[in-house]
Amino acid sequence: MSEEILEEKETETETEEGPHWIHDVVEDTNYVTGFKVLPSCKCSECGYHANRPKVVCPVCGxxxxL
Ligand SMILES: [Zn+2]
Structure with a gap:
């Protein structure tokens, strides 16, 4: 009978900050958070402004x- 060794794998929290869309927000007191998140956004890499998030940034690629 073989002994089972349970390896405890450390759960690595992926804190990789890859390229992402930064959504535009506007102040709106009707919202609990105090602001409303708009569908339009900006590329975190090149600053390209898009009307809506895309899978790949058309400017910097x-x-x-998402
Ligand atoms: Zn970009």
Whole structure:
């Protein structure tokens, strides 16, 4: 009978900050958070402004985390 060794794997928290869209926000007191998140956003890499998030930034080609 073989002994089972349980390896405890440390859960690595992925804190990789890849390219992403930064959504525009506007102040709106009707919201609990105090602001409303707009569908329009800006590329974190090149600053390109898009009307809505895309999978890949059309300007710098960064693959986005959606
Ligand atoms: Zn970009």
């Amino acid at each position: 960064a693959k986005m985390h």
